[in-house]
Amino acid sequence: MKLYHMPASPPSRSVLMTIRCLGLDVEIIPVDLLNGEQRSPEYLKINPIGQVPVLDDDGFILTESRAIMTYLVNSKMPESTLYPKNAKDRAIVDSKLYFDATNIFSLIFAAMRPLYFNGEKEVCAEKREKIKQALQHLENFLDGKLYFAGNDPTLADISILSNIAYLKNAFGGIGNLPNLEGWYKRCEDMPGYQENVDSAKIVSQILEQIGIKLSLTAQDSCLYVASMSTPSRAVLLVVRNLSIDIEIKQLNLLAGEHRRSEFTKINPRCCVPTLVDNDGHNDFILWESKAIMIYLAEKCQRFGHSLYPKCMKSRAVIHQRLFHDASELYVRILDIANLAFSGVNPMITVQHKENLKKALQILESFLEGHDYMTGNSITICDFAYFASVCTLVHFGYDISKFTCINQWYQRMGKYEGIKECDEGAQEFGEMIKGKLGNSFND
Known part of the structure; x- marks a missing residue:
């Protein structure tokens, strides 16, 4: 035979x-x-x-x-x-x-x-x-x-x-x-x-x-980000400081990689960051940066609860800060970014500056008498705010007039991933300043 x-x-x-x-x-x-x-x-x-x-x-x-x-x-x-x-x-x-x-x-x-x-x-x-x-x-x-x-x-x-x-x-x-x-x-x-x-x-x-690595297990988990994206950098700070071993997949938003079919099947909103967490049986897909930050901090029990404490009142304050960043400070950043790409003689107005000032004054009040945004221990909301403030700094905004924010910003420099966050913000900032100039100092 x-x-x-x-x-x-x-x-x-x-x-x-x-x-x-x-x-x-x-x-x-x-x-x-x-x-x-x-x-x-x-x-x-x-x-x-x-x-x-x-x-x-x-x-x-x-x-x-x-x-x-x-x-x-x-x-x-x-x-x-x-x-x-x-x-x-x-x-x-x-x-x-x-x-x-x-x-x-x-x-x-x-x-x-x-x-x-x-x-x-x-x-x-x-x-x-x-x-x-x-x-x-x-x-x-x-x-x-x-x-x-x-x-x-x-x-x-x-x-x-x-x-x-x-x-x-x-x-x-x-x-x-x-x-x-x-x-x-x-x-x-x-x-x-x-x-x-x-x-x-x-x-x-x-x-x-042929350069292919596949997985059906939790090793298949990944985080889709874009280095210039402020929400992406906020989540990456949580990942770095919780020492989470996860594949990071960078998307080039300017090249439209977030609109390709393989990504839209994962996230129909075509936004970053997007988390795909595979437990060996099913893909758990989550977008919206604050939701991802909470999920990761809660999941990583072995690292303790300091980034997202169990106390319900403490969590409520963290949520308050996260919603403020999402609905106030980050929105002001988006206003400026959208202005830069509008293509019609873009210029930062007095109203833009006033809106930013009001949002930062609230941050300043959060930090009065405290080292961090909710007290004297760092939490996930500090990383969310840092990503936003870092973006503003590289837009050319001078935060030195806000004493508490400035001191907090320097204090944050000791944490993991800060350099990575700063580099992404710098890349984004240079693009914005290339379109708007250093309008904050006008």
């Missing part, structure tokens, strides 16, 4: 592991799919579809991995418990084989094909979600069972194992699925297990070569 085989292919590995479990003597003929060997005239004579695996049993050509697996048991070792003779037991195995074909492998193929052949760099959230839902079904199938068709391994386990090994290597894990992880560990005792798992590692090597 001959098996035309590609090690990275889950269906190929399923057939090879079946061969190992049955102890069959089969010649393995490698087929290099990535270099198109499956499309050669010689191979298309064997399998006109141009896929692997293909079994050649003394001239009898058979394709489709699950058909090959069942044929091998039926024809070579019919007494094997891998594919039981009892009609009901066999039907259970068949049902899991079909589920694997239509729900696991088909989803993997749909997710990965655009990466290999269309040059895409990510698997979209919708496809990841479908894979995670299918994995949850597998998790549920294993409730009260050691293997997928009962308490003994069958062809269903071999077929599913090949796909799970693929997912583990392609996505760096499958999330928090204890039944599935326990089953995966039990499969170690099956002949051909290590060969199957080791061959699946080719997948991660291929992805690494």
